[in-house]
Amino acid sequence: MNIVWFKRDFRLEDHPPLWSAMQASVPLLLVAFVEPDLLRDPHYSTRHWRFVKDSVADINQRLAPFHQTLYLLEESPINFFEKLHQTQKISAVFSHEETGIGSTFQRDIDLKKWFVDQQIAWKEFQCNGVVRGKKNRQDWTKQWHAFMEASIQPIDLSRLPEKPLLSPDFFQNRFEIVDEDTGLVFQKGGETEAHNTMDSFFNERFWAYAKHISKPLLSRENCSRLSPYLAWGNVSIRQVFQRYLAERSDAKKRFQLDFFASRIHWHCHFIQKFEMEPRMEFETVNHGYKDLGRLNNEAWHEAVITGHTGFPLIDACIRCVTKTGYINFRMRAMLVSFYTHHLWLNWQPFAHWLAQQFLDFEPGIHYGQFQMQSAVTGINTVRIYNPIKQSQEHDADVAFILKWVPELAKLPAPLVHEPWQCSPMEEMLYDFQLGRDYPKPMVDIEQTGRHAREVLWQQLKDPKVKQDAARILKRHTNPGRKRMQ
Ligand SMILES: Cc1cc2nc3c(=O)[nH]c(=O)nc-3n(C[C@H](O)[C@H](O)[C@H](O)COP(=O)(O)OP(=O)(O)OC[C@H]3O[C@@H](n4cnc5c(N)ncnc54)[C@H](O)[C@@H]3O)c2cc1C
Incomplete structure (x- = not known):
């Protein structure tokens, strides 16, 4: 057989x-x-x-x-x-x-x-577009396009060979799951759902893709939401790419769709990196960051993963991803930045915890992004997100925060972003007490941001970091790519 x-x-x-x-x-x-x-x-x-x-x-x-x-x-x-x-x-x-x-x-x-x-x-x-056995990125983009644009062999199910006659003993360990109603809401698995999601994106939802990609609430509607279907292979990246090619023949759609297609390329780019250097699951990809001195602090880890940091957008994202398995790219990046830069914690425990939450857990993208967002590659610009600024810019009307952090509902929007700014008078007026109704912020974000910036920029000048950055560029990026993009 x-x-x-x-x-x-x-x-x-x-x-x-x-x-x-x-x-x-x-x-x-x-x-x-x-x-x-x-x-x-x-x-x-x-x-x-x-x-x-x-x-x-x-x-x-x-x-x-x-x-x-x-x-x-x-x-x-x-x-x-x-x-x-x-x-x-x-x-x-x-x-x-x-x-x-x-x-x-x-x-x-x-x-x-x-x-x-x-x-x-x-x-x-x-x-995917991942080529096994490569030593560097020479010709990778060309190979990627050849794979993505190759014609798809149609599978005629009526021609499936029969199944072998086997004793039921071979199948006694059928996987079962006790499905209680947990109140959690996830995207449902399956090829049918994958195609429905792809159709709804390309037929309608993509029009506001670029505009809403960074918004924690609206991205849920206008991003493709194809990630779990790609991660578990309910649809192939080639099928998505070929659909994109077909749709972009309409010039009006091109701006949004090209923006989307760059992510389809990144999908494989990140997995290719992981394929070529899987040790990044366990350690920093750039050897120069091994002794950065980040901490392990269980109490802080617990405050983060239960959504009780005192930073409303952080807490909303954590509670949302726990219940739904999804948050958008910017919020993911912000969470890692908060954990590793502002709290100065080691990224590994959080990488595990978030993988458990993301329905779309894809090792290559996940670890590549964790390395990048925690600034241990030595080749990418250091980004330290300020969660208050992110909140004001991307959830201005606080609709996302209030959905997940309802204990702030009594406050007006400007105070929802920064509940610690309530004056004693406002606390009385809104019957709200920081520390009783909602936690005080874990850290002073200005101070922690400054500390992280100083250490990380200093580290970029370290000869070990520079030396390994050169190796990483050579191995994982297109020939000619410079540091800090
Ligand atoms: C710390 C961190 C961890 C992440 N972990 C994962 C993960 O485990 N699995 C995963 O699929 N994505 C991961 N991402 C990337 C990105 O956040 C998600 O792919 C995206 O939010 C999924 O939503 P979507 O399908 O609506 O994306 P769209 O914006 O519609 O993009 C379409 C597809 O492109 C790919 N893609 C989008 N953004 C990126 C990106 N920045 N890098 C690489 N590929 C991308 C995904 O396959 C996605 O489904 C992570 C990002 C960060 C910052």
Whole structure:
């Protein structure tokens, strides 16, 4: 038999591993895993597995008329393949390449060795615009365009080979999830939802994309919201890019759509970096930042992740992402800036916590962005966001803040941005007391901003930072790119 192993590519269209496996007329097993190691991993939470389960259910609905099934098993892939191999002949396993966290990378190394030992062919296919085995970015953009613009092989489900006749014992570890009503609201997984979201974006929502991209409330409507579908592969980045190309033939749409397309390019650019330097999950990409002296402070970490920092926009973002799995780019960057610059905390615990919250957790983008926003690359401009300024500029009418921090509802908008500015008279007037109704700010933002700026700008001049910045530029950026962009 042949096997297609679905790995963060939960779709039936633009799926080269599936298409290739279908060319042979031998029984075909479709399988995906929720791995016990990942169930315990600090990057993941139930919201991710629910999304996967919904994605598989959607696929199975489409497969039902063709008597095929995608099995979702709670099991480690190597256990499953070993068990199967004892009684069945596996000719080949087809999958996409995965640019994942350390533990999935190690799992793939172990499996590759096992497949070789057992003489099972493992046919891996390029995923996204990420090219495996590159040493630098020479020709990468050209390769990216070639991949994105290549024609998509249509998959005719009526030609799916039959599934192998296997004992039900192989499938006893079906993944189940106890779905209580938690009051949490997430985007629902599945190819159908992905296409609905893509249609609604390209048909209508994109018109205000550039205008609302940084607004915490309006970005929820006017950004594409494709990120979880791309992260879990309900739609391929190539399908999105080709839709963009088709839509941009209308000149009126070009400004918004080109703005959007640059993000599609960044998506792969960040994952490519991670593919080429996965150690950035564990340490600063620039060796010169190893001893920056950032702290671990559990009480402060707890204040941040429960949304009780005393900074209304920070608290609103934290509470919102906990409940919905999504906040926009600028708010993500601001949160990391607050945590690492203003609180001067190590980025790792927060990277884990936010990964658990983001329904769209994509290791390559997540770690690349964490490194950049916490200013440890040595090649990017240092950005220290002031959460009060962000609040006044991007949530001027405080609609977003009040949705998530209702305890400030008694105050007029200017004071919602800065509740510590309430005079004793205003506290009486609005029946509001700082420290009782809402926490006092954790830090003096002017002071902490100044400290971070001084240390980080000083660090940029460090010879070790400069030396490694040169290496990073050479390895991860287009030839000729300068420092500080
Ligand atoms: C600290 C931090 C962590 C992040 N972690 C993730 C993550 O785990 N997964 C993830 O998909 N994005 C991550 N991002 C990038 C970005 O915030 C999200 O991709 C975006 O907010 C998703 O919303 P959207 O789909 O509506 O985006 P749109 O603006 O509609 O963009 C379309 C697609 O382009 C890609 N994209 C958009 N912005 C970026 C960017 N700045 N860098 C790279 N790719 C981008 C995404 O795939 C996105 O779905 C992170 C950003 C920061 C600052």
